[in-house]
Amino acid sequence: MEPGWIKIYSTTQSIQASLIQGMLKENGIESVILNRQDSEFLVGEVQLYVHQSDAAKAKELIESTQEND
Numbered sequence: 001m002e003p004g005w006i007k008i009y010s011t012t013q014s015i016q017a018s019l020i021q022g023m024l025k026e027n028g029i030e031s032v033i034l035n036r037q038d039s040e041f042l043v044g045e046v047q048l049y050v051h052q053s054d055a056a057k058a059k060e061l062i063e064s065t066q067e068n069d
Contacts, residue, residue, distance in 0.1 A: 005032065006055045009048040009062055012037070017046040020062060027061055029054045 011017050017033050024031045029050055037044040050058045 004052050005049040006052045007047050007049050008055055008058050010045040012045060014046045017048050020048060020065075023061065023065060024048075024050065024058055027057075029058050029061075031058070 009017065009020055014033075014035060014037070021031050021033055032049045034047045034049065036047060
């Protein structure tokens with residue numbers, strides 16, 4: 001990962017990471033998903049990264065959506 005990016009979320013469900021990435025995009029936050037799961041057994045994590053300058057806002061948005069679940 002390039003300097004200046006920070007991991008803000010990880011999950012074992014790639015669809016969850018994609019949904020969060022879409023929500024971040026709707027709020028003007030660029031993000032990158034790194035899929036670190038084994039392709040055959042689906043063990044490991046899917047990680048979501050944002051620019052360090054957007055990390056606080058992104059975490060706040062993620063927390064607010066998870067509170068509504």
